[in-house]
Each structure stands twice: as structure tokens, then as C-alpha cells.
Amino acid sequence: MNIETTTQADATNAVVEARNLDLVFPTNDGPVQALKDVNLTINKGDFVSFIGPSGCGKTTFLRVMAALEQPTGGEITVNGMTPDEARRERAYGYVFQASGLYPWRNIARNIKLPLEIMGYSKAEQEKRVNEVLELVELSGFGGKYPWQLSGGMQQRASIARALAFDADILLMDEPFGALDEIVRDHLNEQLLKLWARTNKTIGFVTHSIPEAVYLSTKIVVMSPRPGRITDVIESPLPKERPLDIRDSPEFIEIAHRVREGLRAGHSDD
Amino acid sequence: MKTLIAVLTVLSVIIAFWYAACLPMNIKGVLTEAERAGAEVTPAGAKERRDLGEFGLVLDNRFAIPATWAQDRPRLPAPHQVAQELWKTTGAMVLKGKMMSKRSLFYHGWVTLSATLLGFAIGTGLGILLAVGIVHSRVMDMSVMPWAIVSQTIPIIALAPMIIVVLYSVGVQGILPKAVISAYLSFFPVVVGMVKGLRSPDGMQLDLLRTYNASTNQGFWKLRLPASMPYLFASLKIGIAASLVGAIVGELPTGAVAGLGARLLGGSYYGQTVQIWSALFAAAILAACLVALLGLIERSVLKRMGMGA
């Protein structure tokens, strides 16, 4: 097994630092080790994908960063604080697999939800709604209700909602998992543009090797029972990525390495 | 159009059954009256007929069939008798300009309705408050919910006189005791529906609010309350019907002289079955109107919230 600890990152640049992170869920069938000895550094502006089979702890790790789960061992900092402090400072936006839009609010008012909660002025709310709607290419859809939008548009609206407030980290848990491949390609392209324009740090969970390789500057390969990191791949691909970069030799090589990492994780059982 | 035909078919089957049921129900009374008036009845003598089957009597005395639908005080009044009585005590009254006279069902209906609405308002308010408490406090969940359930297992018929006597002894009478009984019946469905509704947001929805560092208060107003609206309306429809039953039951033990309950009571004192049945129908029609009204409000509220399909 090849665990790569990324120690080369300088401390000022690190957004997330996890050291020897453990998380055990007590369940009725006995304890489940969801994360074991996870070490990872995410730097400012990184696009980090987490890939691995179901149950390898991708969601759990994202939730630990978001202070939605408490680790049972090890240390983790987000922006130099504990995750819970970072949560209170509203350091991140979280996008779930389902869009979770409120059916009783139209798209604009759904995007306003975090802004209302965080006490932005009415004028500021309007301004930001328009900005993020444009960012996710949904301008003109603010007055529509969620059920009037396709699945892909709903998911874009939920991304807009996470972008509306000033969080410099965006955590996304299989945001496009329920969408078909063509929609997904398009959204991936948009997401990269959005990342380039906003310079956010993104944590992105996926099942799909091409999606991970296409999007990421850093790919974290995980394996289950117990959930752990088996490989961390720094992508040599340029920041500017047209869709057909997926046919380039570099792309295919990285995809190959990810596949190897996944296979190595599996042969352990 | 197809549904209209189906609905009318079902309705006419029910009415046909009702007319048919009048035959065995009323035949003995009719035959006794007919014999007294000098008609030939087989077998003769009320005593002879007492233990005979009603269906056999109907077959042996077919001449008496129309009379089973036209008695003064039948055991079971025929549909047209009830309809006539209803018209006499409603529409006909209005035409005579005596809509609010003591013989008008509008008058009695309004007496019951006012208590129903007051009780419904109290019950709904109380139910919502309890539900909010139950959802936000474990202590309330464990201490209030069991009592709410127990409260509904006590037959209201047994409880109503006690409530009225207790309230009377502290000087409360009139509309309020009836409203209290109404509230007692209607708060429960509201509590149950509202608790379910306020708890309906799933873990993801609650996690999302946590990532915004939202307060409990914000979670209530922005997520839990709007999410509970469809549940609330379902409960309100049950609650308003229960309220009406409560108001009617509240009129029985006092020997009230006004209200649909009073009409029921008066009818049974004097064997006025037609009056009883027309009061029953008035109550049912009133309940249907209230539920339908709530349905309209539900549709417009949910539509304005963007949840109307």
C-alpha cells in the first residue's frame, strides 16, 4: 500500500489539514470504522476529488470537514480552526447529493435562504442572487419553483445557493450522481469555469473516474473496511481543460493510476 | 362526465337501499295503524304479528308498502320525508323571511356552528403550541404526548357532563363549555399532524441549516413550519369535524333548547324521528361544508406557497 502524506504544503496555504484521523461509528452490529488513519492536506485553491467504492468513507470525511460528524481520533483543522469553529464562521458551502431545495420557495428565494439566515441586507441579497444565478447559468429562472426545473438545473440552483455567501470552501457530495452522463459532462465543464472564476477550494466526492480526473488538481483514492486513503494523485493537467482533454495521453495515464489505486484497495479484502 | 354518472349511480343505489330498508323497519307500525283504521291485515292482531319476521309481513301485506314511506313517526323515515323536513326548516323558512326563527335549522345550525368554530380555534391553537413544545423539548415529548393520547380514550359522552358541571360551578356557561368540549376533541389530531409535520424535514435538510449555523428559531420559521403546512391542513379537516361532534355532544347533557344537539334531543324525547334525521343530515351537511371550506383554504395557501400541484 502506498500512503502518500503530503507534507510539502506550507502551513499558511493549507485550508484543511487532517492528521491520523479516525472515526468509528458505534452501531447495533458493533463498531464500524468509517475512517482509519487519514492524513491529508488540502491547499488553498485546490480542487480535490474523493473517489472510491461505496462505504469507503468519502461522505464521512466530507462531513467531518463540515463538522457534521465528530472524529473519534486524530486531528483536523479547517482554515486553522476546528471544523466546528469553521462552521460557525460559515467557512464553507455544502452541496448534497439531492438538491434539497425548499418546494415552497422559488429559486431566487431558495438561494436567499442562507443569506437571510446570515443576516445580509435585502439589497445585498438581491445582488448576490443575481450574481450566482448568472454564475450557474440560471439567469431568468429565479422566479421558477423547483418542480418547474430539470434535475440538472435544480442541482445547479443548489450549487448557486452554496456559492451565494462568502465561503471560500465548497464541499460537494456526489452532486451530479443522480444525473445522466450528458448533463453531467456539461455541469462538469461549468463547474471548472466556476472554480476558475471564484478561486474557491473545492472538495468533491464522486464515483466516476473520468469525472475525478477531469475536474481535480488532486485525486484522493479511498478504499473500504476500514475507510482509508490508498493514493493521493497530484494532477499534471493544466488548469484550462476543454472536454476533449479526456482523450489526451496524460488524462488516460492518470485515469489508469486511479483505477490501479481502486483495484489495490479492493484486493485487500 | 363519467365520474358524475358513477357518483349518481352510487347515490341512487344508497337511496334505493334506504327506501327498501323502510319496509321491514316500519311495517309493524304501519300494520297496527292500518288495522286500527279498519283495514284487513294478515295475520290480524298486533300480538300475533309481534314475533313474526318483518320481511314475511311485508310480502303478506303488500298494500301497506306505500304507507311505510309516509308515516308520521316512522322508525326509519324515508329519504323524501327527511328532505321535506329539511326544506321546511331551512329554505322554506328563508322564503318566509324567518331564517333565524326558533324552528329554523339555520338558527340551530348557527348556535352549534359558533361553538364549533370557537372550540376549533382554541383546539387548533392549543394543538399547535403543544406540537411545537413536543418537537423542541424531549421532556414535553415524553410527558405531554402520553396524556394527549389518554385524553382521547375517555368517551366524550362520559366526560362532557362533567366538563359542563365543573365549568358551571365556576360560573362559566353558554357557548364556552360547548367550545371547551369541541376544543378537547379537535386539539388531538392537530397535535399528532403538527408533530409529524414539524418533524418531516429529513436529516439532510437539518444538516444544511447546520452548515449555515442557523439558530433553532430560524430552523423553525424557515424550515419546520412551512414543511408542516400540508400535514396541518390534513389535521384541520379531521379537527373541524371532531369540533362539530364536540359541540353537538356538548348540547346534549344540558338539555339545551337551541343547537343541532338540542334538535336531536328534542326529536328523541317526542319520538320525532323525522326531526332527528333531518338534524343529523343538517350536521353532516354542515361538516361537509366546513371540510370543503378548509380544502379551499388549503389549496389557496399551498398554491401561494408554491406547493400546489
Ligand SMILES: Nc1ncnc2c1ncn2[C@@H]1O[C@H](COP(=O)(O)OP(=O)(O)O)[C@@H](O)[C@H]1O
Ligand atoms: N451515521 C452512521 N452511523 C453508522 N454507520 C455509518 C454512518 N454513516 C456512515 N456509516 C458507515 O460508515 C461507512 C462509510 O460510509 P460513507 O462515508 O457514507 O461512505 P461513502 O460515502 O464512501 O459511500 C459505511 O460503512 C457506512 O455504513
Ligand SMILES: [Mg+2]
Ligand atoms: Mg456517500
